[in-house]
Amino acid sequence: MGMGRPREFDAEVALDQAMEVFWRHGYEGATIAQLTEAMGINPPSLYACFGNKEGLLKAALDRYTKLRGAWMDEVVAAPTARDVAERMLIGIAEKQTDPANPPGCLLVQGGIATGTGSENVPFELAARRAQNEDQLRDRFVRAKAEGDLKPTSDPAALARYVSAVSVGMGVMASSGSDCEALRQVATVAVQAVEAQSADRA
Amino acid sequence: MGMGRPREFDAEVALDQAMEVFWRHGYEGATIAQLTEAMGINPPSLYACFGNKEGLLKAALDRYTKLRGAWMDEVVAAPTARDVAERMLIGIAEKQTDPANPPGCLLVQGGIATGTGSENVPFELAARRAQNEDQLRDRFVRAKAEGDLKPTSDPAALARYVSAVSVGMGVMASSGSDCEALRQVATVAVQAVEAQSADRA
DNA sequence: CCAGAAATGTAGTGTTCACTACAGATGTGG
DNA sequence: CCACATCTGTAGTGAACACTACATTTCTGG
Numbered sequence: 001m002g003m004g005r006p007r008e009f010d011a012e013v014a015l016d017q018a019m020e021v022f023w024r025h026g027y028e029g030a031t032i033a034q035l036t037e038a039m040g041i042n043p044p045s046l047y048a049c050f051g052n053k054e055g056l057l058k059a060a061l062d063r064y065t066k067l068r069g070a071w072m073d074e075v076v077a078a079p080t081a082r083d084v085a086e087r088m089l090i091g092i093a094e095k096q097t098d099p100a101n102p103p104g105c106l107l108v109q110g111g112i113a114t115g116t117g118s119e120n121v122p123f124e125l126a127a128r129r130a131q132n133e134d135q136l137r138d139r140f141v142r143a144k145a146e147g148d149l150k151p152t153s154d155p156a157a158l159a160r161y162v163s164a165v166s167v168g169m170g171v172m173a174s175s176g177s178d179c180e181a182l183r184q185v186a187t188v189a190v191q192a193v194e195a196q197s198a199d200r201a
Numbered sequence: 202m203g204m205g206r207p208r209e210f211d212a213e214v215a216l217d218q219a220m221e222v223f224w225r226h227g228y229e230g231a232t233i234a235q236l237t238e239a240m241g242i243n244p245p246s247l248y249a250c251f252g253n254k255e256g257l258l259k260a261a262l263d264r265y266t267k268l269r270g271a272w273m274d275e276v277v278a279a280p281t282a283r284d285v286a287e288r289m290l291i292g293i294a295e296k297q298t299d300p301a302n303p304p305g306c307l308l309v310q311g312g313i314a315t316g317t318g319s320e321n322v323p324f325e326l327a328a329r330r331a332q333n334e335d336q337l338r339d340r341f342v343r344a345k346a347e348g349d350l351k352p353t354s355d356p357a358a359l360a361r362y363v364s365a366v367s368v369g370m371g372v373m374a375s376s377g378s379d380c381e382a383l384r385q386v387a388t389v390a391v392q393a394v395e396a397q398s399a400d401r402a
Numbered sequence: 403c404c405a406g407a408a409a410t411g412t413a414g415t416g417t418t419c420a421c422t423a424c425a426g427a428t429g430t431g432g
Numbered sequence: 433c434c435a436c437a438t439c440t441g442t443a444g445t446g447a448a449c450a451c452t453a454c455a456t457t458t459c460t461g462g
Contacts, residue, residue, distance in 0.1 A: 002430035004438025027322045028229055028315075032420055042441055043421070053420065054319065065329055072336055081344035084337070085363050085394040086387070092367050093383035096374035104375030107330050108368055111313045111323045112375065114229075116418090117450095118255065121228050122312045126376035128266055129308050135273055136285070143282035157385035160373075162286050164386045166293050167309055168369030172361075173297035174305030174313065175327035182294035184358035185365045186287070192393035193286040203460035205408025233450060243411055244451070250409095254450065317448085318420095 011049060012063070014039040019060040024102040026112045027057055057110065064106050071095075108171060133163040153196040165189045212250060213264070215240040220261040223311050225303040228258055230315045258311065265307050272296075309372060334364040354397040366390045 017038040021030045032053060036043055050056040075091065078084040096104055103109075114122055140155030149155065169182050218239040222231045233254065237244055251257040276292065279285045297305055304310075315323055341356030350356065370383050 089387035105371035164369035168365035170306035179298040186290035188362040
């Protein structure tokens with residue numbers, strides 16, 4: 001009894017291509033047509049190999065986390081907690097803007113869908129968030145002028161930081177974190193602003 | 202020449218309902234059927250009043266930012282930069298987990314689509330992110346045991362914090378922020394971890 | 403009370419989507 | 433070389449989607 005016709009494509013190479021599509025367009029924004037084209041195969045091959053669209057995503061996530069797992073191991077190998085945080089966050093800044101990859105993180109971006117015809121919606125949302133950031137920056141500029149923030153502080157960077165933490169908390173909340181968890185994040189986050197504040201008189 | 206039949210629904214009330222649907226399901230995840238049902242109107246009324254789905258989203262965003270604008274005014278009225286940050290971030294922790302509203306922030310959640318049949322994808326992504334957080338927490342527990350972090354520090358909260366900042370940076374990157382902007386955020390963020398570190402010997 | 407203007411409800415339209423039936427191709431074991 | 437198992441390409445399938453034609457209703461101005 002024969003073993004059947006062998007597969008004509010490399011599953012790992014195909015997964016890399018699928019990962020890129022999910023990364024760039026999100027789970028729902030990625031269509032089977034886009035995926036099969038990027039993977040260089042036809043729909044029946046995709047379904048025979050990965051079950052369905054969600055199975056393909058999970059396989060791509062496995063590959064993604066495996067690739068990043070090696071990097072995370074390096075991160076936690078840093079000598080101090082401070083250095084761990086620095087290595088991780090600075091590394092993320094570089095990785096997530098590396099033109100070799102789609103921007104952002106698959107684990108976040110995968111949930112952001114930009115189906116054909118509504119690619120501008122994410123930018124519309126980003127523009128609204130930027131308004132908040134501007135308002136914060138103006139306030140921090142004033143704080144610096146008043147001597148409330150250190151002369152060496154960067155009000156724009158601080159505003160961006162608070163805005164980024166807010167966004168992170170928003171994603172956490174939407175995936176089920178409770179108020180206490182968010183409050184813990186907020187409490188820690190405030191300490192960075194405190195570190196930029198002038199000493200009390 | 203008559204003025205036509207008057208509208209039978211209140212546009213602002215309908216917008217509130219639409220905002221809730223976009224907030225809960227994201228832009229693409231929200232279907233016209235869901236929107237019209239929540240708004241208590243039929244599709245032709247929706248299109249006559251708001252143009253199309255994207256027009257409805259923008260109107261809902263306008264209403265959302267208007268509602269939050271009042272709150273942001275209170276936030277920036279705090280006496281110091283530190284208090285501004287605290288008021289904002291603690292307030293967000295409470296608002297985004299308030300059961301009266303969908304979880305998270307419309308300005309972020311609007312871009313996260315969970316169309317019918319794939320509601321579990323965001324949780325799948327969240328679970329993968331939680332793995333990273335666990336790894337960080339373990340590392341920070343060790344750091345505390347080694348005396349690297351202060352005895353009063355909370356390793357789990359620190360890990361959640363670093364994870365939240367990472368997510369926020371991911372969203373920023375995906376909406377166009379460059380490496381330098383992210384690096385600024387990272388640099389500020391590290392200072393909160395530094396504040397929890399024991400003094401150098 | 404009547405003519406015109408605008409909103410409403412019903413019932414679709416064409417398109418796109420994830421997914422699959424089917425026939426042919428290509429391999430292995432006996 | 434033959435029976436069988438598995439992959440491949442073509443060509444669809446039904447369902448869901450955003451959006452709309454149309455007839456009807458409800459109002460205003462004269």
